[in-house]
Amino acid sequence: xxxxxxxxxxxxxxxxxxxRTTFVNMWATWCGPCREELPYLAKLSxxxxxxxxxxNVDDESALAHPFLERLKIPVRTTLARSFAYDYFPTMxxxxx
Numbered sequence: 001x002x003x004x005x006x007x008x009x010x011x012x013x014x015x016x017x018x019x020r021t022t023f024v025n026m027w028a029t030w031c032g033p034c035r036e037e038l039p040y041l042a043k044l045s046x047x048x049x050x051x052x053x054x055x056n057v058d059d060e061s062a063l064a065h066p067f068l069e070r071l072k073i074p075v076r077t078t079l080a081r082s083f084a085y086d087y088f089p090t091m092x093x094x095x096x
Contacts, residue, residue: 004078007056007065012076021050025075026084026095028056029063034094038073045075055080057093 003013025041027034038054045052054077056064061079068077088095 007068007077007079010076017051017053021048023050023052023096025052025054026057026080026088026091026093027054028058028093029067030058031093035071037094038068038071038075042073042075052076053078055084057081057084 003011005011023041023044025037027038029035041052041054044050052075054075056077056079058064058079058081061081064077064079068075085091
């Protein structure tokens with residue numbers, strides 16, 4: 001069973017979200033459209049009570065957490081570079 005750790009250090013499993021509406025987003029700090037979209041995802045989560053899971057695919061994983069803190073974006077983000085392209089090898093960013 002897959003267990004993920006978000007940038008805040010919280011562990012979670014996809015099964016934990018099975019009973020909730022979940023919106024999954026793939027993003028990177030270097031992606032302009034991603035940077036524009038993230039604040040809207042935070043609003044979506046707040047307005048609908050949906051869980052937004054943001055999978056960060058930056059080559060340099062240390063960039064994600066400071067980026068989110070600086071912009072005050074309270075979205076559950078997991079560093080996903082190590083597995084995201086295995087599942088979605090030809091994705092364009094942002095991907096939802």
